[in-house]
Amino acid sequence: MLNIVWPIFIIISFSYAIFSGNLENLNASIFESTSDAVKLSISLLGTICLWNGIIKIASTTTMLDRLVKFLNPVIKFLYPEIREEKEIQKEISMNMVANILGLGNAATPLGLKAMRSMQKKNVKKDTLTNSMIMFIILNTASIQIIPTTVIAIRTSLGSRQSNSNCISSVDCYNLCSSSGGNMYKTIIEVQEKMIRRRKYVKNY
């Protein structure tokens, strides 16, 4: 994917900047971006190591087994391919909980851990499996009940409605739109599966 998207971004923006004479901004942004990436990696290093450690502790207890049991219907529906993989299910459930609570800092490390575990079971090492795609999509869908960043911005700008009214309405839209998005994804996922099954039947 990035093999296509990345050069497109670079070519479009660099040539437009040269064409419009906007070169000073472009030069500044190149160096700014690299140092931004380093800053982000350093802060990620902290949270990722912390949460990896925490999940390791959790995975040795029976606590995650309970969580998996609780979320089992959802996980079974979303990830039919990993029905037998208890370890992966544990990591996915932790990621789900972090996402729903709006803990972005925790959700990413937990998600990356789950991706690595799924990769271990992946037959084609260079291609995403269906479960991985579902997992990535659910992580990009931003299913959160408390949109912490937005609330912070709105309060700092002195929103008169950053009381119950505003938050519940933001929440309502949030749920509404993310569920809308999820429906689309499920449809596409199901379609993909049907195509695969058809191919499978044809082959045998």
Add this chain to the structure above:
Amino acid sequence: MLKTINYISNLAMPLIILIIILYGVKEKNKIFDNFLEGAKEGLEIVLSIFPTLIGLFVAIGALRSSGIIDIITNLLLPILNLIKFPPEIMPLAILRPISGSSSIAVATDIMKNYGVDSQLGMIASTIMGSTETVLYTIAIYTGCVKIKKTRFVLAVALLADFVGIIVSIIACRIFL
């Protein structure tokens, strides 16, 4: 109400860690050894996503600073008017899937200029709450396992963001 929500969101993380540690103590595991083992693995994960981050940030930074986003918005203006899509929201809609920090900046700008509690302000907030930085998420999730063939994941994720944006606009128009 705001205080309660703040309290809950502040409580979530410490509470989760506390529960996990308590469970570990109860079941008499070697908690710190386990922690170290996990944390060491974290180092590897960061190393594997670092090159992706550098490449992505440079491309997105260039896209933002070159001013191409304004040109795209202007080109799309007639279509936007036709479907009654608020043109003020367009830069946010374009930036949201590719860059988290710049979409926050744009959303804050919209809220400042048109008022936090105005319809546009509410739309911007709702979009920020209901979408995610698709490109970044996909890049680091696939980068950490070194997967090149991503199949249709980008298309579906962009579709989800698109649905999020459209539903945000419709919902704000209906409820406000």
